Amino acid sequence: MKSMRNRRARRGFFVASGRGMPLGSPRMAGRIYVVAGELSGDAHGAGLLRALHHLHPAVEIAGAGGPEMVATGGPAVRDWVDEAAVIGLWEVLKRYGWFKARFDEMLAEAKAMRPDVLLLIDYPGFNLRFAEAVKRELPETRIVYYISPQVWAWNKGRIPKMAELIDEVLCLFPFEVPILEEGGVKATFVGHPLVDELEERRIPDVVREEGLVALLPGSRTREIERLFPIMLETAREMLATRTGIRFEAPAASPKLAKTMREMVEESGLEASVLVTDGGSLTLMQRAACGVIASGTATLEAAYFDLPYCLIYKVAWPTYVIGRQLVKIDHIGLVNILAGRGVVEEFIQADADAKLVAAELGRLLDDPAYRERLQATLRETSAKLGGQGAHERAAAIVDRWLRHA
Secondary structure (H helix, E strand, O other), rough: HHHHHHHHOOOOOOHHHHHOOOOOOOOOOOOOEEEOOOHHHHHHHHHHHHHHHHHHOEEEEEEEEEEHHHHHHOOOOEHHHHHOOOOOHHHHHHHHOOOOOOOHHHHHHHHHHOOOOHHHHHHHHHHHHHHHHHHHOOOOOOOEEEEEOOOOHHOOHHHHHHHHHOOEEEEEEOHHHHHHHHHOOOEOOOOOOOHHHHHOOOOOOOOOOEEEEEEEOOOOOHOOOHHHHHHHHHHHHOOOOOOOOEEEEEEEEEHHHHHHHHHHHHOOOOOOEEEEEOOOOHHHHHHHHHEEEHHHHHHHHHHHHEEEEEEEOOOOOHHHHHHHHOOOOOOOHHHHOOOOOOOEEEEEHHOOOHHHHHHHHHHHHHHHHHHHHHHHHHHHEEEEEEOOOHOOOHHHHHHHHHHH
16 A cells, blocks of 8 residues: 555655545546446446536547447447446356457557546446556556446455556445455445436336236346246246236347347247336336346335345356355345345246245235335435435546546
8 A cells, every 4th residue: 555655646646635636737628438338337327427517518538338328428439238238257258359359449549549537337347457458558547436346245355456556436335435445445435326316217106006026137138038037937937826917027128128028929928928118117116026137226126115036147157156256145236235135035046936936926915024125125225325426426537537
C-alpha cells in the first residue's frame, strides 16, 4: 500500500485528503471509454451515462455495451451484448478466439482515443483483464469500476491486484466496501441502481393473481437452454396434480422469445405456458410466486415481494471449478445480502423439476410461509440503499473526469 500511495503522489495526487483525487484545474471536456458485457450492465451503464451527461454535457463517450448504452452514449459505443453475454468458464473457453479479437479491437480503440477515464461496468472476466491492458498501455487513464467484481465470493486474492489497477470501485452492496478497503482498494458504496429503476416500474395497488406462476429463466441464450426446460418440466409436474394454475415466461429479447415459444410448443404446454415479449417486472408484481435463474432478477423479485425460489445450472466443468473457487455459502444475491438462507436454492443436480414444483406448491398453499418470506424479502431489499445510485456514481466519475 505504501508504494502505491507513493506512486500516486508522484503523479500529483492529493493523498492527504483521502479522496484519491488528482490536483489540477477542472476541464470542460472529457473522454470516457466504457465497457459493459451484459444486459444488466447495459441498463446500469446507460443510467450512469445519462446522469453524467447532466453533470458533464461535453463528455465524449466510446466503448462497448448494449442497446441502452448505444442510445445514451452515441454511435461510438458498439452493441455487443447479445454475443458477449455468455456464462461459465467452459463456455468462454469455447469462444476464446472471438473474445480475443474483440479485446484487441477495443484496446486499439482505447489507445486511439486516450480516454481520461476508463469506466468498467461489471463483467469481471473480461473487464479486469482489460483494466490491466489499459493500465499498461495508457498509464495516465484513470480507471473506475462500477458494480464491483464479486471477488469477495470467488477470489479475494485478486483484491490487491485490483488495488494496483483501479482508482476507485463503486459498490452496489454495503458489505463490499470493508472487504475491498482491507485489500487496499478505494471503494465507495453508492447504492443499487435497481432501487430507482424498479420504483419507476412499480404498479400502484397491484393485486397478485391467484394461481399465476412466473417462470424467469434469465436473459442469456445459454440460461434459456439449460434452465427453461427444467421450468417447463416443473410446470408439467404441477399441472398433473393441480387445477387453476397457469404460467408466464417473459423473454428478454425477440430472439429469445422465438426460442422459448418453440420450446413450449415442443413440450406440448401451449395451453398453460404463455411466453411474453418482455414484461418481467410487471409479472413479478402480478404473479403469486415464481422460479428465477440466479442473477439480478432475484433482487428485482425481492424488491417487489415476489415469493420465489432460485435455480442455477451450468456446464459440469464450470461447476466443478466454481466449487473450488467460490467461498460463500449461498449463490443467490438476496441470500448473500441477508447473510443467511432466505429463498430456497436449487443448484446443479438439485435443479430438478420435482423439487422446484414442491417448493412452488408450498408457496401457493401455505399463506404463513409465503408471508414470512415476503416480509424477509422487504427487509433484505431495504439494504440496497435509497434512490439516486446513478447520480451518486456519476458524480464520482465526473470528479475523475474534471481532474484528469
